[in-house]
Structures are given as C-alpha cells and as structure tokens.
Amino acid sequence: MHNFEFVKPSNIADAVQAMASEGAQALSGGQTLLPTMKQRLAQPETLVSLTAIPEMQGVCMGEGGLHIGAATTHATVAQEAASLYPGLAALAGGIGDPMVRNRGTVGGSVANNDPAACYPSAVLASGATVVTNTRKIAADDYFQGMFTTALEEGEIITSVIFPVPAKSAYVKFNQPASRFALTGVFVAQFDTGVRVAVTGASNNGVFRWAEAEAALSKDFSAAALAGLSVDASEMINDLHGTAAYRANLVKVLTGRAVTAAR
Amino acid sequence: MTKVSMTVNGKAVSAEAEGRTLLSAYLREGLGLTGTHIGCDTSQCGACVVHVDGKAVKSCSVFAMDVAGSEVRTIEGMANADGSLSVLQQAFQDNHGLQCGFCTPGMVMASAALLADNPKPTEAEVRHHLEGNICRCTGYHNIVKAVLAASGQDVPAVAAE
Ligand SMILES: Cc1cc2nc3c(=O)[nH]c(=O)nc-3n(C[C@H](O)[C@H](O)[C@H](O)COP(=O)(O)OP(=O)(O)OC[C@H]3O[C@@H](n4cnc5c(N)ncnc54)[C@H](O)[C@@H]3O)c2cc1C
Ligand code: FES
Ligand code: FES
Numbered sequence: 001m002h003n004f005e006f007v008k009p010s011n012i013a014d015a016v017q018a019m020a021s022e023g024a025q026a027l028s029g030g031q032t033l034l035p036t037m038k039q040r041l042a043q044p045e046t047l048v049s050l051t052a053i054p055e056m057q058g059v060c061m062g063e064g065g066l067h068i069g070a071a072t073t074h075a076t077v078a079q080e081a082a083s084l085y086p087g088l089a090a091l092a093g094g095i096g097d098p099m100v101r102n103r104g105t106v107g108g109s110v111a112n113n114d115p116a117a118c119y120p121s122a123v124l125a126s127g128a129t130v131v132t133n134t135r136k137i138a139a140d141d142y143f144q145g146m147f148t149t150a151l152e153e154g155e156i157i158t159s160v161i162f163p164v165p166a167k168s169a170y171v172k173f174n175q176p177a178s179r180f181a182l183t184g185v186f187v188a189q190f191d192t193g194v195r196v197a198v199t200g201a202s203n204n205g206v207f208r209w210a211e212a213e214a215a216l217s218k219d220f221s222a223a224a225l226a227g228l229s230v231d232a233s234e235m236i237n238d239l240h241g242t243a244a245y246r247a248n249l250v251k252v253l254t255g256r257a258v259t260a261a262r
Numbered sequence: 263m264t265k266v267s268m269t270v271n272g273k274a275v276s277a278e279a280e281g282r283t284l285l286s287a288y289l290r291e292g293l294g295l296t297g298t299h300i301g302c303d304t305s306q307c308g309a310c311v312v313h314v315d316g317k318a319v320k321s322c323s324v325f326a327m328d329v330a331g332s333e334v335r336t337i338e339g340m341a342n343a344d345g346s347l348s349v350l351q352q353a354f355q356d357n358h359g360l361q362c363g364f365c366t367p368g369m370v371m372a373s374a375a376l377l378a379d380n381p382k383p384t385e386a387e388v389r390h391h392l393e394g395n396i397c398r399c400t401g402y403h404n405i406v407k408a409v410l411a412a413s414g415q416d417v418p419a420v421a422a423e
Binding site: 004037075096098099100 | 281304328
C-alpha cells in the first residue's frame with residue numbers, strides 16, 4: 001500500500017476543508033477502502049477519517065423519517081433501528097460478519113455503491129434522502145450505475161434520511177464466499193404505494209422494479225407477482241450465476257420479501 | 263513516522279507508525295505482540311480479530327492511527343491474571359477446539375465478544391457469529407462446542423456431526 005497523510009477532523013467543516021486538498025479521499029469504516037488500497041486500486045495522498053465527527057454518528061427519528069449519521073456502523077443501525085425501522089435494522093444486521101459490521105458504515109456503503117451491496121436497495125426502496133455537506137439528493141437521482149453516484153469530487157455524505165414504511169423486508173440470497181448479495185430485494189409498503197429495489201442483479205447497479213411496484217400497490221401479496229417476468233438482458237452474468245438465474249431470483253426474492261414484510 | 267499511542271491489554275503503549283500502518287502490523291511489529299495472526303490480510307479470514315473499545319474488529323482492516331487512544335485487547339490479554347487460561351481458552355483446549363492453532367486467536371477474540379453480548383448463545387447463534395472466522399483444520403464443530411461449554415451450557419452433540 002502506498003503511504004498517505006492521515007487526518008482525523010472532529011467536525012464537518014474541517015473535514016470538508018481537508019477533502020479539498022489534492023488527492024484527498026474520505027475514510028469511514030475502511031472495510032471497502034482498505035482492501036482497495038492494498039490492491040493499489042486507490043492511492044489517496046490524504047485520507048480524511050470521518051469517524052470522530054459527532055454530527056455524523058447515531059440513529060434518531062426526525063423530520064422526514066429516520067435520520068442515520070453517515071459514519072454510523074452497521075452494528076449500531078442493527079441495534080438502534082430495530083424498533084424504529086425493523087426491515088432496515090435486519091438488513092444492517094445481515095451485512096458481512098460481526099467484525100465488518102463493527103467498522104463498516106452506511107455512508108461508506110452508499111458512497112461506494114457496490115452493485116452487490118445491501119444498503120443501496122434500502123435507500124432506493126425507502127425513497128430516502130442522501131444528505132451531503134452541500135445539498136440533499138433524492139435516492140432516485142443519487143444512484144447512477146455500478147460504483148457511480150451523484151456525489152461530486154470532495155463531497156461528503158453526512159447523513160441519510162429514511163422515510164419509514166408501514167411494512168418492509170429485505171431478502172438477500174447470499175453469495176456464500178463473500179456474503180455479499182448474489183441478488184437482494186428490498187420491499188417497502190407506504191400508504192402512497194409500494195417501492196421495490198433490487199441489488200446484486202443488474203449491470204446498471206441498484207434499480208426499481210416498476211411492474212412489481214404497480215402490481216403490489218394493488219395487491220400486497222406474493223401471488224400478485226405471478227404473471228410478471230424480469231428481463232434478463234441487463235442482468236449480471238458471472239461465475240456465481242447466469243443472467244437468467246438472477247432474473248428469476250429477482251422475482252422469487254421479491255415474493256419472499258412481500259411475505260416476510262412486517 | 264509518528265508516535266501512535268493507545269492502551270493495549272490495560273497498558274499504555276506507543277510505537278512508531280506511518281499512515282498506512284495497519285493495526286495488525288502495529289501490534290505485531292511495533293509492540294511484538296505476535297499472538298494476533300495474519301491469515302489473509304484481505305479481511306476474509308478473521309485470524310487477526312482483536313477488540314477495539316470492546317468491539318471485535320479485523321485488525322488487518324483498520325489503520326493504527328485511526329484507533330489511536332483506544333482500548334485494545336488482544337489474545338495476549340485473555341489469560342487470567344495468574345497466567346492460567348481463561349474459561350474460554352480452557353474450553354477450547356478441553357473440547358479440542360484447535361488443531362494447528364492458526365485461527366485460534368481470532369476465534370477466541372470473536373467468541374469472547376459474542377459471550378460478552380450474549381452470555382448463553384444457542385448453537386445457531388454461535389455458528390452465525392463466527393461466519394467471519396475461517397478454520398482450515400477443525401471442521402468447526404469443536405470450536406462451537408468450546409464456545410457453548412465456555413458459556414456454562416451443556417454441550418450437546420452438535421448438528422450435522
Ligand atoms: C468480508 C466482508 C463482507 C462484506 N459483506 C457485505 C455485505 O454482505 N453487504 C454489504 O452491503 N456490504 C458488505 N461489505 C462491505 C461493507 O459493508 C463496507 O463496510 C461498506 O461497503 C463500506 O463502508 P465503509 O464505512 O467501510 O467505507 P470505506 O471503506 O471507508 O469507504 C468506501 C468508499 O466510500 C467513500 N466514503 C466513505 N464514507 C464517505 C462519506 N461519508 N461521504 C463520501 N464518501 C465516503 C470512501 O472514500 C471510499 O471510496 C463487506 C465487506 C467485507 C470486508
Ligand atoms: S488477516 Fe485479517 S481477516 Fe484475515
Ligand atoms: S486450527 Fe488450524 S486453522 Fe483452525
């Protein structure tokens with residue numbers, strides 16, 4: 001790993017300033033960034049640790065729903081959101097393993113937008129808002145394809161605001177070696193309709209399955225999906241599963257998530 | 263190089279580190295605490311697990327500078343004050359929960375974190391909790407038995423045996 005300057009600001013303003021320097025990059029839990037740096041796929045000149053900033057920590061109900069500080073770990077979300085947004089807490093509690101959950105954070109996951117990551121599906125299905133140091137970005141505008149987001153150079157996610165659905169569930173089909181999602185589906189039922197977001201399946205990253213949303217908004221049952229099929233042409237085709245296999249998984253897992261939703 | 267200080271196994275320590283120095287390297291090379299093992303160095307195997315402020319983490323995937331000032335506990339800090347094995351360590355020995363022993367420091371640290379949160383876990387909870395710890399020798403059954411025994415529960419014939 002190449003060496004770098006390490007800074008650990010204690011407030012957002014100092015972090016933003018540090019991020020403005022040439023070659024600076026944010027470090028949150030490091031569970032994605034450290035392996036990437038070891039492979040020399042990232043070579044920041046300055047790493048700006050975001051884990052000592054109190055405003056970026058914690059889970060609480062507020063305007064617009066559940067506010068989660070970007071540097072809050074998966075383990076904390078699993079515990080503290082359990083009664084407030086059970087579907088989201090269960091997702092956080094199923095990420096990786098206990099050690100990964102003790103370091104990895106919601107902000108890091110959402111910034112990275114790995115096509116097989118769990119959190120992006122919850123953000124999109126909840127219609128969440130990604131809050132940065134400069135603006136608020138709606139989930140529908142935020143995700144722009146694999147590893148691509150609306151974030152600008154140097155922009156820091158400070159929190160994510162999740163509207164809390166009446167019922168929700170995330171069902172993930174584990175890729176057994178990595179424990180990432182081979183495919184995962186988050187279903188959220190709001191008074192205004194149902195949102196369905198799929199991760200791990202598409203070459204274009206996390207996406208909403210519009211036909212299922214329409215069917216489930218009329219009849220919130222697995223049976224409502226019976227006549228639907230998922231186009232396999234945009235699905236990921238790799239050694240873990242074919243495109244057709246993933247397309248089928250999307251439908252199966254959506255049905256399971258509807259049945260599991262509470 | 264900068265001096266990085268923290269508390270390790272109850273003692274205030276400091277050692278030279280660069281930004282890129284991993285906590286695992288700080289412990290092993292900086293402090294000579296080689297009980298923490300490096301298996302994969304890619305956050306997959308769990309051999310390097312230590313506790314930082316009471317939470318189990320993979321020390322190969324944390325920068326030493328990022329946890330400066332923290333309370334760290336390693337396998338060297340697990341024995342009783344008189345040097346005898348702790349209940350959990352003794353249970354690993356009694357239940358033949360190790361063969362080559364390479365994974366054992368990480369298994370003990372991960373299991374200790376589980377028992378601190380959940381003093382009487384079920385067999386399924388133990389297996390689920392140890393998902394991030396890989397053992398190439400034992401086939402896991404005896405590790406699971408050791409953790410159940412350390413929790414003071416009867417050790418049944420475990421599933422799938
Ligand atoms: C063994 C293992 C298993 C895993 N399994 C899963 C899984 O099942 N599901 C899953 O979803 N994930 C999984 N992960 C990934 C894990 O959840 C990561 O923690 C997460 O994807 C990244 O979060 P982080 O806080 O560690 O971010 P970091 O690694 O610190 O950062 C990731 C990227 O985001 C940027 N960044 C970080 N924070 C911010 C911010 N606030 N604003 C702007 N940019 C920022 C960084 O610069 C970097 O580019 C796994 C990881 C490992 C090692
Ligand atoms: S050496 Fe750290 S997880 Fe394998
Ligand atoms: S005892 Fe050899 S790897 Fe576990």
